[in-house]
Amino acid sequence: MDLLDIFLNQSFWVASLRIATPLIFGVLGALLCERAGVLNLGIEGIFVVGAMVGWMSVYAGAPLWLGVIAAAASGGLFGLFHAILTVPLGLSQHVSGLGITLFATSAASFLYRTMLPDVSSPPRITAFQPMDVPFLSDIPFLGPVVFQQTAMTWLALIMVAVVWWVMDRTPLGVALKAVGDNPDAVNAQGLSVYKLRIGAVVAGSALMALGGAFLTMSAFDAFFFGMVNGRGWICIALVIFASWRPGKALLGALLFGMFDAFQVRLQTEAGAIVPSQIFLMAPYVLSIIALVIVARRAEYPRALLQPWFKGHR
Amino acid sequence: MMVIEPRGVISRRMQVAIPVISALVALALAALPLTFAGAPVLPAYREMFTGVFGSMFSFTEMLTRATPLIFTGLAAALAFRARLWNIGAEGQLYLGAMGAVAVGSGAIGGPAIVMIPLVLLAGMLAGAAGMLGPALLKTRFGADEVVTSLLLNFIILIFVQMMLEGALKDPMSMGWPQSRPIVDEAALPKLLPRMRIHAGLILALVTAVIAHIALTKTTWGFRIRAVGENAAAARHAGISVNRTLLGVACISGALAGLAGVSEVAGLKGYLTTDLSPGYGYSGIVVAMLAGLSPIGVVIAALYVASVFVGADSMSRAMGVSSFLADLVVAMSLISVLVGGFFARYRIRFRSKSGAGA
Numbered sequence: 307m308d309l310l311d312i313f314l315n316q317s318f319w320v321a322s323l324r325i326a327t328p329l330i331f332g333v334l335g336a337l338l339c340e341r342a343g344v345l346n347l348g349i350e351g352i353f354v355v356g357a358m359v360g361w362m363s364v365y366a367g368a369p370l371w372l373g374v375i376a377a378a379a380s381g382g383l384f385g386l387f388h389a390i391l392t393v394p395l396g397l398s399q400h401v402s403g404l405g406i407t408l409f410a411t412s413a414a415s416f417l418y419r420t421m422l423p424d425v426s427s428p429p430r431i432t433a434f435q436p437m438d439v440p441f442l443s444d445i446p447f448l449g450p451v452v453f454q455q456t457a458m459t460w461l462a463l464i465m466v467a468v469v470w471w472v473m474d475r476t477p478l479g480v481a482l483k484a485v486g487d488n489p490d491a492v493n494a495q496g497l498s499v500y501k502l503r504i505g506a507v508v509a510g511s512a513l514m515a516l517g518g519a520f521l522t523m524s525a526f527d528a529f530f531f532g533m534v535n536g537r538g539w540i541c542i543a544l545v546i547f548a549s550w551r552p553g554k555a556l557l558g559a560l561l562f563g564m565f566d567a568f569q570v571r572l573q574t575e576a577g578a579i580v581p582s583q584i585f586l587m588a589p590y591v592l593s594i595i596a597l598v599i600v601a602r603r604a605e606y607p608r609a610l611l612q613p614w615f616k617g618h619r
Numbered sequence: 620m621m622v623i624e625p626r627g628v629i630s631r632r633m634q635v636a637i638p639v640i641s642a643l644v645a646l647a648l649a650a651l652p653l654t655f656a657g658a659p660v661l662p663a664y665r666e667m668f669t670g671v672f673g674s675m676f677s678f679t680e681m682l683t684r685a686t687p688l689i690f691t692g693l694a695a696a697l698a699f700r701a702r703l704w705n706i707g708a709e710g711q712l713y714l715g716a717m718g719a720v721a722v723g724s725g726a727i728g729g730p731a732i733v734m735i736p737l738v739l740l741a742g743m744l745a746g747a748a749g750m751l752g753p754a755l756l757k758t759r760f761g762a763d764e765v766v767t768s769l770l771l772n773f774i775i776l777i778f779v780q781m782m783l784e785g786a787l788k789d790p791m792s793m794g795w796p797q798s799r800p801i802v803d804e805a806a807l808p809k810l811l812p813r814m815r816i817h818a819g820l821i822l823a824l825v826t827a828v829i830a831h832i833a834l835t836k837t838t839w840g841f842r843i844r845a846v847g848e849n850a851a852a853a854r855h856a857g858i859s860v861n862r863t864l865l866g867v868a869c870i871s872g873a874l875a876g877l878a879g880v881s882e883v884a885g886l887k888g889y890l891t892t893d894l895s896p897g898y899g900y901s902g903i904v905v906a907m908l909a910g911l912s913p914i915g916v917v918i919a920a921l922y923v924a925s926v927f928v929g930a931d932s933m934s935r936a937m938g939v940s941s942f943l944a945d946l947v948v949a950m951s952l953i954s955v956l957v958g959g960f961f962a963r964y965r966i967r968f969r970s971k972s973g974a975g976a
Contacts (some may be wrong), residue, residue, distance in 0.1 A: 333697045340967045347765065392952070395960050399908060400704055400765060405952040408900065412945035414651075419940035422655045583781035590770045590777075594756075601762040615623070 312571045319451040319475070324458060324525060328334055328353070330462040331517030333542030333548060333555040334469050338510030339385075341473070341550050342503045343486035343609040346389045347403025349514050350380045356515025358414040361522035361529045362421065364431045374458070374519055379516020382508045389507035396613030407538075415531060416542050429446055433527035434458055443514030447509030449526030456525045458516070463556075465513065470552040482506055486607035489614040499614050516536070536590060543593040547600050550607065558596070622967045629962050637795015637962045638915070640923055641954035646654065648954075649947045656939045663933055670932025671925045675778030677932065679816040683886060685917075685924035687712070687895070689823035690878035691902025692909060692916035693830050698871035700834065700911050701847040703754065703864055707768030708875035709748035710775035710900025714772045716883040717779060717875025718745030720787060720798045720890045722806035734805035738884055739822075739877065747869040750777065757863040772899070780892055789889065798890035821879030825918075830913035843867055875899060883967045897945075921967035923948055 312318055332349060338344040346352075360377030364370055384406055391402040422429065434456035473479035485492045486504045493499050517537070522529045544562065548554035569585045631904075650660045667895040671681045693706045698705035705711075723734060730839035753767040781786075783796040809819040810956035834840035842863045854860050878898055883890050905923050909915030 346757065357671045391956065395957070397956050397960055401952070401956055404706070404903060405949060405956060407906070408945070408949035409953060412942055412949050416940050416942035416946050418653075419942055420652075464834055536770065539769045540767060543770065548765075581781050583784075586776045587774045591772045594762075594770050596768050597766060598756055598760045598762045601756075601760045604761075 312568060315571075316450055318564075318567050321567040322456070322560065323451065323455055324561040324563070325456075325461045325534035325566045326559040327462045328537055329541055329544060329559040329562055330466060330518045330556060331513050331546045332406075332538060333559055334462075334465055335381075335510040335513035335515075335517070336541050336545040336551060337548065337550050337552065337555055338469065338482075338608055339507045339515065340545060341486045341607055342482050342506030342510075343489065343607055343612065343614070344389065344392055344503055344507050344515075345403060345611055346385070346388055346406075346507060346510060347397045347400060347542070348384060348406030348511070349403075349541055350409060350536070351414075351516040351536060352384050352511050353518035353521075353534040353538045354414045355384055355410045356381050356518030356530055357522040357533065358418050359520075360519030361431060361514070362418065364523065365429065366451065370432075370434055370523060373523060374461075374516065377515045377519035377523075380572045381518075383509045385503070385511020385514075388511070389484035389504040392613065393507070396615060399611055399613075400562040418529060428528040428530060430527045431523070433522075434524040443494040456524045458520045460608070461516070462520070464518075466552050466556045469513075473552065483607075486609050488607050493614075493616075500616070503614075514541075517541070540589065540593045543597040546604050547596040549605065550599070562589070562592065565589070574619060622748035622969050623964050624967060626963060626965050633962055634910060635709055637958040638910060638919065638955050639956040642908065644958075645879045645947050645954045646926075647950035648932055648950050649943060652943055652946055653939060656943075658937050658939045663939065666839065666933035666936045667926075667929035670929040670936075671741045674865035676814060677928065679811060679814040680926045681921070682820055683815045683817070684928055685920040686817075686885070687878035687882055687898045687919055688825060688905050688920035689820075690874050690881060691898050692905030692920050693902075694828060694871045694878070695903045696904035696913060696916050697830060697834070697843065697874065698750070698867055698908060699847070699907075701843045701864060701867045702850070703757075703867055703871070704765045704914055705750055705753075705768055705868070705875075706765055706769050706776075706903065707750055707753060707899070708766075708773035708878070708902050709897065711875035712717050712879040712882075712899050713775050713779050714749040714896050715742035715746040715879030716890050717782060717787070717879075718876065718896055719740045719799065719805075719880040719883050722907065723801045723884060724787075724799035724801065724889075725802055727944045728802075729804060731804045731856045733806065734802070735884075738801070738805045739880055742876040742880030743873035744876075746874070747872040749876070750868040750872030754865050758864060767975050776892065779890070783881040783890065784891065790854060796892065800889040801884045802822050805884055805935045806888065807881065811818055815886060817881075817885035822877070822881065826874065827913045828915050830874075830898075830912060830916075839866070875902070878902075896920055901948060907952055908955050923951075926951075 332353065336346060337350055356377040360373040361378040363373035363376040381537050388402055391397045392399045436456055438453040438454065463546045473483065475488045481492060481497055481502055485499055489499045518534060521533055544558045569588045573582055573585045653660050653663050671677055691712065694708045695705060719738045722741040723738040750768065753764045753771060756762040756767050757764045783798060787798040789797050789799045810816045810818060834843065842858050845858055845862045846860050850860050882894055887894060901923055905916055905919040908919035908922065926947050927944045931941055933939060934941035
């Protein structure tokens with residue numbers, strides 16, 4: 307297979323979009339939190355929680371969409387925890403986030419292992435199946451790539467539009483962006499900085515959890531320890547790359563998905579010469595490079611990482 | 620309505636009491652997951668206790684587990700003091716282990732008095748390089764070191780895999796990806812017969828004391844603390860912030876690298892991809908529990924090691940998932956964070972129309 311043939315192959319594009327989906331959720335979630343001024347390093351743990359809770363709900367008998375809602379709710383819960391620690395209490399966002407990641411990961415792992423004692427192979431559920439939209443799936447090339455993804459990929463794409471619309475076209479969005487740039491001004495308007503920030507973090511965390519849920523309910527159909535494997539952290543890098551904008555977030559996630567899909571296929575080509583591990587490293591190296599490229603010019607939300615307190619402290 | 624006011628000076632007693640209380644709270648909260656798992660709570664705690672203090676062997680096991688935690692805890696504590704968020708200790712640990720193995724598994728020969736320092740130095744240099752990268756990216760390009768050091772962990776772990784299947788592979792290991800063993804002259808001696816406790820512990824304790832002295836009594840330590848408290852003010856006072864950060868990065872990475880050397884040259888004898896069950900990340904919890912104080916790190920490391928060893932033993936005895944240990948450690952971190960808040964602030968309830976509110 308020629309190198310160019312990889313791009314012409316339909317499965318490459320299908321894989322790109324599939325790999326990008328959890329990242330879309332994660333970057334949107336991180337974007338919401340950070341736009342409001344709160345860094346949420348709990349993302350990696352929230353991915354794990356979303357993956358476990360969504361999967362476990364379906365395993366316990368719930369329909370897939372209920373599992374999705376459960377996953378989002380669990381993410382929101384951990385997000386609420388992080389929000390309380392960092393917004394009204396004003397504790398270190400770095401430490402709180404890392405604590406939430408450790409807590410969420412260990413809680414999810416403990417719950418999973420306790421509810422499902424050691425079995426030789428992880429149990430599976432009936433995951434989301436690729437959709438078959440009657441007319442549109444038959445469009446040559448574009449059809450299968452876009453219209454035969456699973457419903458959760460569609461949810462991710464819809465969420466990009468929703469987040470964009472809220473941030474750009476509603477007063478809530480204006481307030482949210484303002485609270486991450488100039489909370490004093492927001493407070494002067496009579497709006498509650500606390501409520502806005504907490505709300506943003508909870509909503510963002512719910513989205514992050516969906517990224518994890520996609521892994522166990524769509525991409526795969528089982529829960530493995532260590533399956534998230536740094537995707538949450540990659541989202542934190544990609545958010546900066548996306549300049550905290552939903553459109554660019556989608557683009558960044560897609561580019562990343564393409565890169566990852568490409569390196570997997572490249573492995574089969576060059577696997578004899580280049581050790582497979584070089585390819586495994588590639589996504590993380592790419593994330594660092596992306597981060598370094600934009601870091602200088604990045605316009606961080608001006609009040610990011612700065613706690614804001616009512617009254618004087 | 621609720622008003623939060625600063626307390627002013629926090630007494631020394633309070634500074635020590637807060638982490639201790641937080642740790643106890645986290646242990647107490649473990650009752651919830653224990654109940655969820657259907658285990659009787661008090662017998663479970665008793666199992667955890669005897670799992671650590673019940674025999675000489677289990678006690679020395681705990682000390683052996685604490686050794687790398689002291690190193691990674693020191694690594695995190697020193698870096699965090701300068702507000703350099705070194706989350707890459709896990710990777711730096713592996714780099715240190717690789718350095719030790721590259722130098723100490725037969726490539727170079729010599730008596731122990733030469734080999735041991737050589738192996739330590741190799742590990743320290745390798746670990747230092749591991750944090751120097753992210754630190755340079757921060758000072759040169761403004762790239763956040765949290766993300767870069769974190770992502771580097773994954774890259775390094777994959778690199779270790781690659782090395783173990785290639786350059787560092789032990790030809791006598793029957794196909795198992797592991798490195799050649801450390802030669803006897805480079806190995807850290809055992810401290811007690813029939814126990815796994817080794818000289819790495821002594822090294823860790825000595826390092827903690829050196830770190831304490833360096834941090835509190837030297838100019839270098841002062842610069843670190845100044846940059847961490849207020850980088851702008853420090854720069855104004857003539858301290859080179861970038862140079863300080865790069866220096867701390869190297870030391871922090873070197874300390875984490877020593878954890879790797881200690882595990883490979885003192886405990887396991889060779890390198891595998893599962894050398895560390897997350898010591899780098901646990902080191903962060905250790906550092907926070909210790910209030911970023913080097914001496915506190917030793918105590919906090921003993922606590923975290925006890926939780927892991929105790930929960931392991933309890934898990935075997937009662938069938939509760941050993942993830943309970945990770946849960947308790949994570950809860951300890953959050954607990955000490957919240958505890959720190961209550962140390963600094965008190966909450967008063969005032970009526971809405973109260974004067975002076």
